Amino acid sequence: MPTAAVADPVTTRGELTKRLIVDTALRMFREQGYEQTTMRAIAREAGVSVGNAYYYFASKENLIEAFYEDMQVEHLAHARPVLDASKDFGDRLRGTFHAGIDALAPYHAFAGKFFKTAAEPTSPLHPLSSESEPARNASIALFREVFEGSSAKIDPELRDELPELLWMSYLGVILFWVHDLSPEQAKTRLFIDKSTALVDKLVGLSRLRILRPLSRDLLELIADLKAD
Amino acid sequence: MPTAAVADPVTTRGELTKRLIVDTALRMFREQGYEQTTMRAIAREAGVSVGNAYYYFASKENLIEAFYEDMQVEHLAHARPVLDASKDFGDRLRGTFHAGIDALAPYHAFAGKFFKTAAEPTSPLHPLSSESEPARNASIALFREVFEGSSAKIDPELRDELPELLWMSYLGVILFWVHDLSPEQAKTRLFIDKSTALVDKLVGLSRLRILRPLSRDLLELIADLKAD
DNA sequence: GTCTATAGCAAGATAGAC
DNA sequence: GTCTATCTTGCTATAGAC
Numbered sequence: 182m183p184t185a186a187v188a189d190p191v192t193t194r195g196e197l198t199k200r201l202i203v204d205t206a207l208r209m210f211r212e213q214g215y216e217q218t219t220m221r222a223i224a225r226e227a228g229v230s231v232g233n234a235y236y237y238f239a240s241k242e243n244l245i246e247a248f249y250e251d252m253q254v255e256h257l258a259h260a261r262p263v264l265d266a267s268k269d270f271g272d273r274l275r276g277t278f279h280a281g282i283d284a285l286a287p288y289h290a291f292a293g294k295f296f297k298t299a300a301e302p303t304s305p306l307h308p309l310s311s312e313s314e315p316a317r318n319a320s321i322a323l324f325r326e327v328f329e330g331s332s333a334k335i336d337p338e339l340r341d342e343l344p345e346l347l348w349m350s351y352l353g354v355i356l357f358w359v360h361d362l363s364p365e366q367a368k369t370r371l372f373i374d375k376s377t378a379l380v381d382k383l384v385g386l387s388r389l390r391i392l393r394p395l396s397r398d399l400l401e402l403i404a405d406l407k408a409d
Numbered sequence: 410m411p412t413a414a415v416a417d418p419v420t421t422r423g424e425l426t427k428r429l430i431v432d433t434a435l436r437m438f439r440e441q442g443y444e445q446t447t448m449r450a451i452a453r454e455a456g457v458s459v460g461n462a463y464y465y466f467a468s469k470e471n472l473i474e475a476f477y478e479d480m481q482v483e484h485l486a487h488a489r490p491v492l493d494a495s496k497d498f499g500d501r502l503r504g505t506f507h508a509g510i511d512a513l514a515p516y517h518a519f520a521g522k523f524f525k526t527a528a529e530p531t532s533p534l535h536p537l538s539s540e541s542e543p544a545r546n547a548s549i550a551l552f553r554e555v556f557e558g559s560s561a562k563i564d565p566e567l568r569d570e571l572p573e574l575l576w577m578s579y580l581g582v583i584l585f586w587v588h589d590l591s592p593e594q595a596k597t598r599l600f601i602d603k604s605t606a607l608v609d610k611l612v613g614l615s616r617l618r619i620l621r622p623l624s625r626d627l628l629e630l631i632a633d634l635k636a637d
Numbered sequence: 638g639t640c641t642a643t644a645g646c647a648a649g650a651t652a653g654a655c
Numbered sequence: 656g657t658c659t660a661t662c663t664t665g666c667t668a669t670a671g672a673c
Contacts, residue, residue: 195639219664230641231666237639241665293530300528302521302588309588360530360537368634375630382623389619395610402603406596423656447648458658463650465656641672651662 199237202227203247210248211287215294242306245295248288249306253316255284260323270333271381274347277327278354278373282366285358289366296359308352321348336387336396342403343384350380427465430455431475438476439515443522470526470534476516477527477534481544483512488551498561499609502575505555506582506601510594513586517594524587536580549576564615564624570631571612578608 205227209218220241224231238244263276285292298306305312325344328335335343354376358369387396433455437446448469452459466472491504513520526534533540553572556563563571582604586597615624 193638198639220666221664230643232642232668233640235666239666297525297529301525302590307588360535362530371633372630375626375633379623379626379630382626386619386623391614391617391619395607395614398603398607398610402600402607405599405603426656448650449648459649460651460659461657467650469649639673642670644668646667647665649663649665652660653658654660655656655658 198229198233202229202234202237203244206244207248210291215291242298245298245306248295249316252284253319256281257319257323259283264326264330268330268332270328270331270384271377273327273331274380275373275377277323278351278377279370281351281355282358282369282373285355286366292359320351321345324348324351333384334388335384338400339387339396342400426457426461430457430462430465431472434472435476438519443519473523473526474534476523478544480512481547484509485547485551487511492554492558496558496560498556498559498612499605501555501559502608503601503605505551506579506605507598509579509583510586510597510601513583520587549573552576552579561612562616563612564621566628567615567624570628
């Protein structure tokens with residue numbers, strides 16, 4: 182007896198509902214903050230039941246995960262034109278940092294709570310967690326492209342580790358941005374400009390013989406810390 | 410026991426009650442974790458009412474503040490013998506970093522929650538907050554002594570900024586430690602040994618003429634970020 | 638599998654009486 | 656300063672509709 186199976190639409194009903202809940206939540210987070218936005222209010226505003234919201238998101242924090250993923254995608258999109266425009270390492274790095282902050286900018290007020298959550302070592306949102314490995318790898322790959330698509334030279338032994346180091350620097354920039362209270366986070370923009378220029382110089386100098394021992398020490402340190 | 414602006418002697422009834430609540434809370438945090446320890450349980454264990462606990466501590470997080478202050482005092486105490494023992498900058502820095510981690514060690518399991526709270530930009534526990542300025546200044550002064558009591562030389566222009574840079578490095582060490590899952594946090598110990606050796610070398614090299622432009626850039630960056 | 642409605646728990650936080 | 660009673664909210668549970 183053949184059952185008349187209903188073909189699934191490209192975007193299922195469930196995915197639409199999920200998206201509706203996420204969008205509502207992120208908007209409310211932006212407008213009134215994370216703590217002030219209750220799950221009850223999100224459900225009411227999205228026109229679904231509380232139970233339905235929890236059907237798609239196991240916890241309120243899980244809603245932040247969606248934000249995390251959105252930002253990841255936005256960063257790649259914002260960085261693309263930069264990487265297509267210049268071969269200068271300093272320009273590429275600076276542009277890629279700025280691109281990330283551009284994507285984050287509308288959420289600055291909310292970002293403190295987001296960061297607080299992600300900062301906890303056991304959180305799945307933590308940048309070093311296994312759950313965020315795909316996002317992390319994508320981000321590191323972006324920074325690999327920043328260097329490898331450039332005309333810069335570097336101490337060859339440092340080359341393999343550079344993308345990860347740049348990614349960690351980017352985390353540092355975000356950390357700075359989260360705490361930046363200057364208008365429009367202007368200090369973060371300044372910080373990016375100055376610090377990327379510094380990194381650019383350091384990379385160039387890394388091939389100097391006097392600095393070789395330093396590079397070696399750095400590599401050794403990294404190797405030790407990666408070892409189990 | 411040094412009693413700086415951090416811990417005044419306790420005499421009045423209110424202060425006794427406050428101290429009782431803090432001590433009970435910190436002990437319970439150590440023994441069963443932060444989340445697992447409810448305000449009800451703290452109050453019960455301390456023999457006071459929940460309302461009374463909230464009379465002294467506006468929130469559960471505020472109890473962490475006491476931990477913060479205790480650790481500050483302990484760090485200074487642990488570092489003293491190190492600074493009395495050697496004039497070598499590398500040794501002094503390494504020893505001072507280890508001293509801080511020694512003080513923190515019993516709280517490693519609990520530290521993730523602590524860090525999460527302190528990481529929030531608006532938190533009074535934040536290392537950069539105005540509320541924690543006294544503790545911050547005491548800590549920076551410690552690192553000033555680390556360098557100035559040593560036999561090391563440095564690019565004179567960097568000299569004034571070094572204590573603050575070392576203090577920030579120390580924050581980085583704590584950040585590393587919080588996330589260190591290795592047995593006894595052995596990786597943190599390794600990280601301290603290797604990274605302080607690196608910093609020691611960098612400080613020595615800072616007087617090389619080739620590196621002057623880098624120092625200048627760094628100083629300029631710091632000056633810009635400090636400016637209002 | 639998707640969704641509603643509702644009841645209820647646990648724990649952080651508060652109000653108001655004494 | 657201290658208490659008891661109560662509120663709020665994240666989250667769960669259940670029972671059922673489509």
